[in-house]
Amino acid sequence: MAPFSPLLSARSITKAYAGTPVLKGVDLVIAPGEIHALMGENGAGKSTLIKILAGVTAPDSAEIAVDGRPVSIENTKAAYRLGLRFIHQEFNVVPTLSVAENIFMGRLYPRRAGLFVDWSALNAAAAKALTRLGIDHIDPRLSLGQLSLGDQMLVRISAALLDDARLYVMDEPTAALTREESERLFRVLREIRASGRSVLYVSHRLDEIMALCDRATVLRDGRAIDSGRMAEITHDDLVAMMIGRKVEEAYPPARSNPRAEIVLSVSDLAASGIGPIDLEIAAGEILGIAGLSGAGQAELVKTIFGDMRPTAGSMTLLGAPYRPGSPAAAWARGVAYVPRERRAQGLVMRRPVFENITLAHLHRQSLGGVWLTPGRERAFARNTGQTMRLKSAGPGQPVFELSGGNQQKVVLGRAVAGAPKLLILEEPTRGVDIGARFDIYSILRDLAAQGTAILLVSSDLPELLGMSDRIAILRDGRLDAPIPAAGLGEDDLINLCYGRSAGRKTT
Ligand SMILES: Nc1ncnc2c1ncn2[C@@H]1O[C@H](COP(=O)(O)OP(=O)(O)OP(=O)(O)O)[C@@H](O)[C@H]1O
Ligand SMILES: [Mg+2]
Missing domain, CATH: 3.40.50.300 (P-loop containing nucleotide triphosphate hydrolases)
Known part of the structure; x- marks a missing residue:
């Protein structure tokens, strides 16, 4: 086989937050017509790399080319014009707008006499977009916030698939989906591949990756490892690439x-x-x-x-x-509870890690006439963080700066901390x-x-x-x-x- 000319090539990507390097010269090369997995432990930098490609986060350095032509992706519009579509891990939707409005956000709405928005045409177009994923149970007129997390994800995926693009990037799309919904998504992804377009796919479900993806790029300690062809490696190989040891x-x-x-x-x-x-x-x-x-x-x-x-x-x-x-x-x-929708029910995103962990335990912590000092509060949070192997800059870091999986660990840590x-x-x-x-x-x-x-x-x-x-x-x-x-x-x-x-x- 002749070497492919890459659809997207991102080389020597570096990015540090407050002096702490996340990506230390990462290469990611995606061929046309492939489903490419992006893997790595929680906090490895997957979402960061994706946000750089999307023009959401500025890299410290990067050499990016699309179809062999060097490009610079300064903002989300630039990424869009290059034919890149993104479904980020964190929601980029407006819960108070309707399903249809969310699907067509940033696009021209159908209008009557060139003036008034033609709502029935808009709703019909949204229903058609949903049908592509085999969805007929979602009413395009409902506001998005009323839908379950899984249904919201299906709406976001439909929006990304609305117009033809070169590369679809999906950051843990199946985390909130049922088995049946995931299967429907995989069918669409395979269609995309068959038509010569590509997918960059993030998931922590290894079976899913092995069944769906052609190759993987694995991030570890700020560097990238090319997995080679998925058909030629085992589950254990992948785990070893990700965490550097056998599980x-x-x-x-x-x-x-x-x-x-x-x-x-x-x-x-x-x-x-x-x-x-x-x-x-x-x-x-x-x-x-x-x-x-x-x-x-x-x-x-x-x-x-x-x-x-x-x-x-x-x-x-x-x-x-x-x-x-x-x-x-x-x-x-x-009675402690770890909810499935951690962002909606679990965390105060702008507040530091220690507050999110201790808030619920203040009562118990200050029992016995001992005043709860900030020092004790942080120590309590630090212990919990260690037990959970939380990857953060420290108890004072705001939760929104943590990677998705580490946010989940904060919710879990809080629940188990009170025995x-x-x-x-x-x-x-x-x-x-x-x-x-x-x-x-x-x-x-x-x-x-x-x-x-x-x-x-x-x-x-x-x-x-x-x-x-x-x-x-x-x-x-x-x-x-x-x-x-x-x-x-x-x-x-x-x-x-x-x-x-x-x-x-x-x-
Ligand atoms: N805005 C930010 N400020 C400071 N640090 C950040 C910020 N965003 C991300 N980080 C840090 O960068 C590192 C990589 O995070 P990233 O979200 O890219 O991980 P990930 O591989 O997507 O993990 P996950 O599987 O948990 O989603 C983490 O240590 C995270 O705390
Ligand atoms: Mg992530």
Whole structure:
């Protein structure tokens, strides 16, 4: 094969923040008609490199060429004119505008008599853009903020695909998508490749990358490693390139030993969209909840955490009646929650890391008449950061400056720092790199061993199987009786989620 002439070549890219280098001379070369993965641990610099290509962040130095012609990408308009389209990790949408307005943002709206915006034409065009991804359940007239995180992502992807471009850059597009939605996206990405255009793709899901991508560029310690052809390397090779060591086990060995003491007991619980539900979690137990998307996971979690009113039934916490009127009330009873939408529900982005971690623990921290000094507050945050292997400049760094996966670690760190009685986790390792996952799983196992009851809601089947003592299936708002996780496989879980019995193969 003749060497390709690259669609995009970015060479010797360097970037430092406040004197700390992130990229130390990185090369990234993308061929026409390929899906190219950009990989690396949390904080490796993937989003930074992408923002440089997008004209959002200025590099300290860079040599970029498109179709062999040197270019300088000074702003987002320049990137757009070069035929580059971006779906950033952080949202670039306006939640108060409608779906249709978000899709056509920055473009000419259809107008009547050249004057008034033709809203029905705009909505119809938006519906057509969504159809490309096989989406017909999203009303283009709704304001974007009303949609789930996954649906918002589908809208952003539709907008990026609206007009023909050379290169589509997607920073963790599937982090908020269900399996089915991801599959639809992959079909579109393969079409793009078949038409000779290219995709730069970021994900922490290695199976996804191995199935979809032709090559990878791996960032580590500020430098780039070219993976070569994906077809010629293994999963373990990729992990070694990313973190420089082998990961022996994906899950720490189970050693939680559920005790007799019941931490949470739920009976005949009903709320909007769910119920009646019965459920018991023992001290030291990790109970997994599996289900197809929208089976009632969000409602169940919100009801237990006091964010949604039950319409019937009762709950007890450690034997005492439990009916929290608000998340704060639940927290005060020793119930901690890691939400799936960390930006919306989890973090105060402009505030420093230490405040985000300690804010929720101020009460406990200042008990016993000891004044909470800023020094103690920072020390507490520093300890939590170390346990989570947080990559930040220090406890004083504002959270928005952290990489996406490190923001997730702040939310997790805050929840586990208080040694809660009950810990509710929703998609806890979404966006977290493969090395840090193991650490987080170990922390969860430690907590369980100390008696914390953990409710793990996840769409990541290996995670559910690897971490849970028992798993209960949520289907159409009803919860089946939990079954022991040992001996179950992914196929069994999928069958159970669809309402078929485990172990029976469908043809
Ligand atoms: N505006 C900023 N100010 C200071 N430091 C920053 C800023 N933006 C990013 N950084 C730092 O640059 C490093 C790389 O961050 P980046 O977001 O590129 O990582 P990433 O590879 O995308 O990680 P993730 O997988 O977690 O999304 C991190 O250490 C981060 O804290
Ligand atoms: Mg990132």
